[in-house]
Amino acid sequence: MAEHEHVRVAVIGSGFGGLGAAVRLRREGITDFVVLERADGVGGTWRDNSYPGCACDVPSHLYSFSFAPNPDWPRTFSGQDHIRAYLERVADVFHLRPHLRFDSEVKLMSWDTQKLRWNIETSSGALSADIVVSATGPLSDPKIPEIPGLDSFPGKVFHSARWDHDYDLRGKRVAMVGTGASAIQIVPSIQPLVSRMTLFQRTPPWVMPRVDRAITGAERWLHQRLPFTAQARRGLLWGIRELQVQAFTKHPDELGLVEQLAKRNMARAIKNPALRARLTPGYRIGCKRILLSNTYYPTLAQPNVDVVASGLTEVRGSTLVAADGSEAEVDAIVFGTGFHVTDMPIAERVVGAEGVTLAESWKDGMQALRGASAAGFPNWMTIIGPNTGLGNSSMILMIESQLNYMADYVRQLGVLGGRAAFDARPAAVQAWNHKVQERMKRTVWNTGGCTSWYLDANGRNVTVWPGTTTEFRRATRRVDLAEYDVLRAPALETGASALDGSQVGVEA
Numbered sequence: 001m002a003e004h005e006h007v008r009v010a011v012i013g014s015g016f017g018g019l020g021a022a023v024r025l026r027r028e029g030i031t032d033f034v035v036l037e038r039a040d041g042v043g044g045t046w047r048d049n050s051y052p053g054c055a056c057d058v059p060s061h062l063y064s065f066s067f068a069p070n071p072d073w074p075r076t077f078s079g080q081d082h083i084r085a086y087l088e089r090v091a092d093v094f095h096l097r098p099h100l101r102f103d104s105e106v107k108l109m110s111w112d113t114q115k116l117r118w119n120i121e122t123s124s125g126a127l128s129a130d131i132v133v134s135a136t137g138p139l140s141d142p143k144i145p146e147i148p149g150l151d152s153f154p155g156k157v158f159h160s161a162r163w164d165h166d167y168d169l170r171g172k173r174v175a176m177v178g179t180g181a182s183a184i185q186i187v188p189s190i191q192p193l194v195s196r197m198t199l200f201q202r203t204p205p206w207v208m209p210r211v212d213r214a215i216t217g218a219e220r221w222l223h224q225r226l227p228f229t230a231q232a233r234r235g236l237l238w239g240i241r242e243l244q245v246q247a248f249t250k251h252p253d254e255l256g257l258v259e260q261l262a263k264r265n266m267a268r269a270i271k272n273p274a275l276r277a278r279l280t281p282g283y284r285i286g287c288k289r290i291l292l293s294n295t296y297y298p299t300l301a302q303p304n305v306d307v308v309a310s311g312l313t314e315v316r317g318s319t320l321v322a323a324d325g326s327e328a329e330v331d332a333i334v335f336g337t338g339f340h341v342t343d344m345p346i347a348e349r350v351v352g353a354e355g356v357t358l359a360e361s362w363k364d365g366m367q368a369l370r371g372a373s374a375a376g377f378p379n380w381m382t383i384i385g386p387n388t389g390l391g392n393s394s395m396i397l398m399i400e401s402q403l404n405y406m407a408d409y410v411r412q413l414g415v416l417g418g419r420a421a422f423d424a425r426p427a428a429v430q431a432w433n434h435k436v437q438e439r440m441k442r443t444v445w446n447t448g449g450c451t452s453w454y455l456d457a458n459g460r461n462v463t464v465w466p467g468t469t470t471e472f473r474r475a476t477r478r479v480d481l482a483e484y485d486v487l488r489a490p491a492l493e494t495g496a497s498a499l500d501g502s503q504v505g506v507e508a
């Protein structure tokens with residue numbers, strides 16, 4: 001049988017995480033790597049989410065790589081097309097194209113305990129890798145709830161992350177299901193086109209004004225000629241958010257003031273007291289992601305919009321029925337119902353050293369050492385893993401911290417030479433997770449009185465990082481080998497034995 005290709009590192013995914021990993025590997029002098037991507041282009045989130053109004057909700061100068069500043073961001077919160085173009089440029093400028101393998105969906109990867117490497121099956125063939133960096137994204141597999149009768153709905157159905165641009169919404173009766181970050185961008189963008197819009201709202205979000213404006217030519221000129229001005233701008237945006245973290249993590253009561261501002265924001269646009277009551281959240285602000293929009297509330301006050309303050313429970317032909325019994329006849333349903341976050345599909349496809357999948361190993365909840373490594377899954381790490389999400393700042397800060405960790409991991413593994421692997425010690429994973437969960441107890445995400453996508457089926461917050469980005473940066477600066485078992489495959493190499501004696505001494 002022909003030997004398949006073997007690489008030092010296989011990166012999975014080509015969003016911010018995967019491309020960032022690729023840049024970092026090249027900087028470490030590693031060129032023997034591939035980036036496996038199931039789609040036909042780079043961009044991840046920013047390739048898949050092309051719905052009307054799609055834009056970042058963290059300012060662009062912070063929501064971009066520190067090592068690839070873009071002085072030309074057109075707006076303070078730039079749109080999807082600009083962010084996607086930025087990621088395409090990152091792929092070009094950093095010479096990542098030769099490493100990219102599109103239409104290569106990873107179907108299965110299993111750890112070879114003899115050869116200490118990952119065997120990877122993809123839709124475009126098999127390969128093996130010493131190290132896997134999984135950057136499949138926390139918000140990349142859309143979730144559509146199981147609703148009785150949906151299959152027999154005669155009209156159009158799609159998810160916000162799979163927008164059907166061939167479908168003409170003009171003059172249609174459209175249902176928007178969900179009121180999350182995507183929905184509040186979609187609703188104002190399509191309301192002027194549709195004949196009627198019915199918004200199914202299970203829980204109202206807290207919505208704050210969005211300080212969005214065009215970045216002037218003078219600002220751009222300044223950022224191009226004097227790059228430190230762009231850095232200062234980024235630093236300011238970061239610092240403000242860093243100062244807010246304490247309120248989210250330690251003093252949720254302080255957020256009451258912000259609630260007053262959000263209520264005023266609503267009252268300015270919604271004059272009808274009954275509608276205002278339906279739109280007023282019954283939980284502490286920050287418990288769910290705080291959403292930013294200047295157009296959401298004014299849109300909901302328009303005569304062709306109905307807000308059903310209840311979840312969609314049934315579809316009967318073209319009639320949508322809510323939990324409160326209200327009905328709406330529609331031509332199209334747009335689901336803004338989020339993603340498989342706490343049950344990431346990739347976990348079903350990773351088989352570790354004990355022959356169990358990562359999903360099985362995480363059946364009581366996802367956990368990973370420093371958000372990266374899972375016990376029993378040697379030389380496998382994830383970018384934006386468990387408890388690395390942020391409620392108020394840029395995920396790129398967390399991704400870059402994880403890239404530091406990845407770089408040190410690869411460096412330290414390289415020092416060992418030969419075929420070797422690091423496997424996170426179960427006690428280290430548990431200690432890390434215990435610390436995270438202890439800190440989580442006081443946070444607004446756990447105490448604010450809401451149910452959010454940050455929580456898993458057991459009600460445990462496995463998604464958010466309960467601290468500042470600085471603390472996470474410090475925690476991921478270096479790999480502490482005391483937290484790992486070092487594995488070696490002596491029989492396949494020079495006869496050297498396992499470093500700590502407790503690990504493999506495998507037969508060939």
Ligand SMILES: Cc1cc2nc3c(=O)[nH]c(=O)nc-3n(C[C@H](O)[C@H](O)[C@H](O)COP(=O)(O)OP(=O)(O)OC[C@H]3O[C@@H](n4cnc5c(N)ncnc54)[C@H](O)[C@@H]3O)c2cc1C
Nearest residue numbers: 013015016017038044045056057058105106136137140395
């Ligand atoms: C609409 C939207 C707006 C957002 N706005 C912000 C914001 O303003 N600020 C912020 O901080 N964060 C925001 N986020 C979060 C955002 O997901 C992260 O900031 C970041 O883009 C994640 O990058 P990633 O590379 O980890 O994942 P992704 O961008 O999701 O990329 C993952 C990639 O992995 C690929 N992949 C998945 N499974 C496989 C497989 N089995 N085989 C091969 N390839 C696979 C996918 O096709 C995808 O290309 C937003 C998310 C969404 C959905």
